Each structure stands twice: as structure tokens, then as C-alpha cells.
Amino acid sequence: MFCYQCEQTDRTQSQPGCASAKGNCGKDATTADLQDLLVYAVKGIGQYCGLARRLGTPDREADRFILYALFTTLTNVNFNASRFVVLLREAAETRDRVKAACEAQATSQGVAFEAPTGPAQWQPADSMAGLLEQAKQVGIQAGVADVGADIVGLRALVIYGLKGVAAYSHHACMLGYESDEVYAGVEAALTFLASDPADADALLGQSLELGRVNLKVMELLDAANTGRFGEQTPTKVRVSPVAGKAILVSGHDFGDLLALLEQTEGTGVQIYTHGEMLPAHAYPTLKRYTHLAGNYGGAWQDQHGDFANFPGPILMTSNCIIEPQPQYRQRIFTTGPVGWPGVRHLEHHDFGVVVQAARALPGFAETAPEETITVGFGRHAVLGVADKVIDAVKAGQINHFFLIGGCDGAAPGRNYYTDFATQAPNDTVVMTLGCNKYRFNRHEFGDIGGIPRLLDVGQCNDAYSAIRIAMALASAFDCGVNDLPLSLVISWFEQKAAAVLLTLLALGIRNIRLGPTLPAFLTPNVLGLLVEQFGIQPIGNASDDIAASLSRKAA
Incomplete structure (x- = not known):
């Protein structure tokens, strides 16, 4: 196995990555290799689904399978090797079904049928040993000897961003919300990856395109949550x-x-x-x-x-x-x-x-003294008092907004986010989404003129809310998001966070602080590219980063 898709990546070797019998997440080598093979198989489904769409016969059942299959390969999702053997068989069956439909549609339209190559031609081996042998050829580092670590790292950025897109899309789909635009974007990304791209500009362009697709996905998931469950209220x-x-x-x-x-x-x-x-x-x-x-x-x-x-x-x-x-x-x-x-x-x-x-089972024997925290500051709640927020900014009561979002984890360095939130000056507002909120959501932040200083926007699934809040503020102040008194401090962990990061970059948002460690698949050269084009920067010391954020906006 070789895996470096999340922050748990083993960094004790010269080449960061989990490469032993078991990854730091607990995933064994067999499961890891079968997941790599499933991603390869899904690329083939994507190739045929894209062709079916061009022929006018899109296949939503196959698209749903793509989302589910990719979701199972995310960090800390599915560790059951036998499940992946089943999914690999289902992948081949799904691909063949879409292929047959494409052939029939091409015949009915009187056009030549040209079968895609590469992953679209894959056939599952008959045994576990055979599947694992196939997996050796298609892992995340496939082709590194030919194209180099930078290109493989950019391919990984696309793959991992795509996994995040698939996960968010699956959440929306389970609530009855789907989009042909999203499915087409996923199919296009899979077809692109199936071609073994080796052009850095094309890979970065595809990453940003995935970010744009993910914006649509986040909008869809927001509509799904509010449509099914109502608008969040504090x-x-x-x-x-x-x-x-x-x-x-x-x-x-x-x-x-x-x-x-x-x-x-x-x-x-x-x-x-x-x-x-x-x-x-x-x-x-x-x-x-x-x-x-x-x-x-x-x-x-x-x-x-x-x-x-x-x-x-x-x-x-x-x-x-x-x-x-x-x-x-x-x-x-x-x-x-x-x-x-x-x-x-x-x-x-x-x-x-x-x-x-x-x-x-026994349940709780007695009721404990009541303790509470406040949640529910999604975009509807925050934008409902936008006039008060804007007035507070204009009056100098609110000096800055910090969005501290993303995943939590056990790796050293995550106390940074606690320090950042609790050290933020009393005239600043902290917005948070994702489970890193647990680092500081029991701290007493107080309020500014009745506006809570800590605004819990929701899950990582609610990133769209944060984006809409930022855009509404930019509109109110007649400026770009990058000109707002707003700093983004993101704790990444896995592939959903990668998808959200790509969305922020696609929106042109700059100077994002990312940590506590940077993704291992970002080689120094790739990181340099992101720093140059988007101002991505690693987190440092909380107090220094707060001061730098405030001085940059003051300047």
C-alpha cells in the first residue's frame, strides 16, 4: 500500500506516506489497495457515463454508484476489504451496462461507436490475489517514474478533491437532491484522470474546475438540508x-x-x-x-x-x-x-x-446538571441580522472576522486553533464550521452589541453558508471578498476539506492559512505554485498569525 490522502500520513520517512501493513488511520494494506483499484474502476465508469451523456442518454443510476463508491474510499469511512471486492464487481457490471447502452444508442443514431481506452477496458481479476496484483499498477503513485512527483501530486489533488465532491454529492443525493451539472462535472474529471494527464497547467485547471463543481454541490446540499429540515435557527x-x-x-x-x-x-x-x-x-x-x-x-x-x-x-x-x-x-x-x-x-x-x-442497555442512571452550547448560525440566521453586523463594522465595534473552519484531528499542532480562537481580540467575530469547533466551542466569547462573538455555522457540509455570508458582506461593502476584514484559517484533515479548499481557490479567495500540517501530496514545487497564485500559507504561531491578519487588513 501507499497512501498520503489525509493528515494522518506517516511523515517519518523521506517520502511521506503510509506504506506499511497498516496505515495510521487503521486501514490495512489489502483494503488500501482495493480502494485504489476501485478508484481506477470508477474512472472507467466515468468515461462511459460521459459518453452516454454526449449521446443523450445520461445514466443517473451509474452516477449515483460513482458517488457512493468514491465516498467509501475517503479517510475513516470503510475499512472492510470484503466490501470492496463486492464493489469492484459492481463497478464492472455498472460499466458494462452503460457501455451496452452507449453502443445501442450510437447504433440507433447511426454514428460510429468508439470504445474508450484505459480504465474503461479494465476487467476484475477472478481472485483476491489477482485483484491485488492489478492494484499494484494503478495506485496513487502510478507513473511517478515517468512524470515525476510534481505531476503525481497534482493528479492526487484532483483525485482527492473529486473524492470530496463525491462525498458531498452523495449526502445531497440521499436527501433527494441531484444535479446533471454536477454529474457531468464528476464524469469529466474522471475522464480527464483516465487519460493520465501530465500537464501541470491542465491539472491545476481541472482542480479549479472541480472547485467550481463543488460550489454547485455545496449549494445543492444547502438546499437539501434546508429543504428537508428547514432553515437553521440559533x-x-x-x-x-x-x-x-x-x-x-x-x-x-x-x-x-x-x-x-x-x-x-x-x-x-x-x-x-x-x-x-x-x-x-x-x-x-x-x-x-x-x-x-x-x-x-x-x-x-x-x-x-x-x-x-x-x-x-x-x-x-x-x-x-x-x-x-x-x-x-x-x-x-x-x-x-x-x-x-x-x-x-x-x-x-x-x-x-x-x-x-x-x-x-442501561442508559444514563441520572440527569447531570444542565450545560449548553449554542449552534445554528447558518447563513439564514446570520444574514437575517446582516444590517446589525454591517452597522457594527461601520461603527468600529467589529474590527475583523475570522473563519476558523475545517476538520479536527489528533495530530500535534491542533491546539493552534484553540489558541487562535481564544486569543482573537474582543472586537473580532469568530465564525466556525466543521468539527474543529470542539476545540473552543465551550469557551465564553461574549458578544458585540448583542451579536455573539462565536457563530457556529454548522457542519463541514455547511461551507456554502460561510461562502454566502462572505459574499453578502462583500456586496454590502461594495468590495471583493479579499478586501473584507476577513481571514480564513482552515484546519484540513481529509478529502472533503480538499474539495472545499478548491472551491475557495476557484472563487479567487487568497491568503488562506492552512494547517496544522500541509498535505503530503503537495510537493515543494506544487506548494510553491499555490503560494504564488493563491497566497496559500501554512499556519504559524496563533498570536503572530492574528497580528499579521489584522495588520494586513489595516494596511
Whole structure:
């Protein structure tokens, strides 16, 4: 195996990357190699889906498979090697079905049919050993001896950005929101990658195009969340437990949470959110369920302790699972793209077994003293008081905005984000989205003329809200986003963050601070290119970075 797609990458070697029997995320070599092969197979589906679209017969079923398959290869999503063997067979079947439709459509139109080459021609081996042998030829570093590390790094930027686009698109799709524009963009990116591109400018251009596609995806996901669950409203969320039977829901998928709330209504079982599910409490459709009792624990990397101490079953949706520990291994369940060997996987929103487990387990014996935090400052809530915000800026009450967004993690250096948020001057506003909020969301920030200094915009899935807020402020002040008293400080971890970064770059947003470490696939030359064109800069010392941000805007 060789993998360097996330911040957990092994950096102890001269060539950063996880290359032993097991990655730092817990992914074994077999699973890692099968994931690489699945990405290769999906490129072939993309080639044929793009051809089908040009022939006037787009195939949404195949497009949905592409999203799901790519999502399973994200960091901390699916660790089950046997699942990837099944997906590889399904990939070949899906590709062949689209191919047959293309051939039939070309014949009916009287045009010549020219089959794509490369990944479109791949056929799965008959055995695990054969599949692993195929995987050796198509890993993330394929062709490095011929094109060099810079080109392979730029290819990785496209691949990992595409994985993030697929994950966000899958979230929207599960809520019933799809877009031919998005599917066409995904197909085009896969077809581009299938050609083994070796031109740096073309690769960077495709990365930015993916950023533009992801903007559409984020808009679609925003519409899905608000369309299904209503607009976020500022809401106090209990973060201390109440007595009674309990289920903990982690991951990102609000559709799964809604299904569980419906199935547990009236049962006396309380539902708690964990990690990136925290913003669920701000949506009217979800919070109307009185047994949505509160949020328990912290960010995804705290799950070993959080899950072990939780006195009920755990439902893991979408991404962010880490190896289940013996203390809770028999009471954790997975659904959607997420999976772990030996952990029971549930399909079709049928969570009856989880409810049964909750009834059998002790639950919380007593109610703890009430503690709360406030969430729900999505774009509708913030823009609803935009006039007050603008007046506060014009009056000099608000001097600067800091957007501290992105993923949390266990790597050293993430205390930077705590220090940055808590050291931000009292005349500044901190907006946050993503699970890095857990670094500082219990700190008392106070307010500025009634405007809270800490505005929790939501999940990483809510990046569109932050973008719309920034654009609205720029419009109000008749300037560009880069001219606002606004600094972006992003903690990256995995491929969703890569997709959001590409969107910000595609929008022309400059001088983003990125950390705590820079992606290992960005070679010095590629990083230099991003610094030159977009002003990307690594984080440094929190107090120094705050001072630099304020002085740059003051100048």
C-alpha cells in the first residue's frame, strides 16, 4: 500500500506516506489497495457515463454508484476489504451496462461507436490475489517514474478533491437532491484522470474546475438540508445527559438521524448527537422531536473515550469511524458508506436492532446538571441580522472576522486553533464550521452589541453558508471578498476539506492559512505554485498569525 490522502500520513520517512501493513488511520494494506483499484474502476465508469451523456442518454443510476463508491474510499469511512471486492464487481457490471447502452444508442443514431481506452477496458481479476496484483499498477503513485512527483501530486489533488465532491454529492443525493451539472462535472474529471494527464497547467485547471463543481454541490446540499429540515435557527443544545435509555448518532447524515428519530418516537429512548451531528439541533424538522436530548462528547477523534463511556448503542453514519474498541464493539452499528470488519451494517434505514439494543442497555442512571452550547448560525440566521453586523463594522465595534473552519484531528499542532480562537481580540467575530469547533466551542466569547462573538455555522457540509455570508458582506461593502476584514484559517484533515479548499481557490479567495500540517501530496514545487497564485500559507504561531491578519487588513 501507499497512501498520503489525509493528515494522518506517516511523515517519518523521506517520502511521506503510509506504506506499511497498516496505515495510521487503521486501514490495512489489502483494503488500501482495493480502494485504489476501485478508484481506477470508477474512472472507467466515468468515461462511459460521459459518453452516454454526449449521446443523450445520461445514466443517473451509474452516477449515483460513482458517488457512493468514491465516498467509501475517503479517510475513516470503510475499512472492510470484503466490501470492496463486492464493489469492484459492481463497478464492472455498472460499466458494462452503460457501455451496452452507449453502443445501442450510437447504433440507433447511426454514428460510429468508439470504445474508450484505459480504465474503461479494465476487467476484475477472478481472485483476491489477482485483484491485488492489478492494484499494484494503478495506485496513487502510478507513473511517478515517468512524470515525476510534481505531476503525481497534482493528479492526487484532483483525485482527492473529486473524492470530496463525491462525498458531498452523495449526502445531497440521499436527501433527494441531484444535479446533471454536477454529474457531468464528476464524469469529466474522471475522464480527464483516465487519460493520465501530465500537464501541470491542465491539472491545476481541472482542480479549479472541480472547485467550481463543488460550489454547485455545496449549494445543492444547502438546499437539501434546508429543504428537508428547514432553515437553521440559533439554538441552545444540552451537552450534559439526562436519565434514561439512549442512542448515540455520529457521522454526518441527517437523513439517517431523522429516520432514527421517527423510529424511536414514543419509545422513551433518548437520542444524542456526536461529532459533526451537533448542528442537527438547529434544524426545525429535527429539533421538534423532543427526545433529541442533546449532544454527547466531542469531535470524531474522541470517539474511543466517548463511545466507551456512552451507556447505549452507537449508530455510525457516513464518515469518521475509527477502529471500534472492545468496550463498545458489540454495540456499534454502521450504515451508508461507512463500514468496519465484524461490525453489523444496517441498510434501508431499518434501525430496529439499534432500538432493541438501547432497551437492553442501561442508559444514563441520572440527569447531570444542565450545560449548553449554542449552534445554528447558518447563513439564514446570520444574514437575517446582516444590517446589525454591517452597522457594527461601520461603527468600529467589529474590527475583523475570522473563519476558523475545517476538520479536527489528533495530530500535534491542533491546539493552534484553540489558541487562535481564544486569543482573537474582543472586537473580532469568530465564525466556525466543521468539527474543529470542539476545540473552543465551550469557551465564553461574549458578544458585540448583542451579536455573539462565536457563530457556529454548522457542519463541514455547511461551507456554502460561510461562502454566502462572505459574499453578502462583500456586496454590502461594495468590495471583493479579499478586501473584507476577513481571514480564513482552515484546519484540513481529509478529502472533503480538499474539495472545499478548491472551491475557495476557484472563487479567487487568497491568503488562506492552512494547517496544522500541509498535505503530503503537495510537493515543494506544487506548494510553491499555490503560494504564488493563491497566497496559500501554512499556519504559524496563533498570536503572530492574528497580528499579521489584522495588520494586513489595516494596511
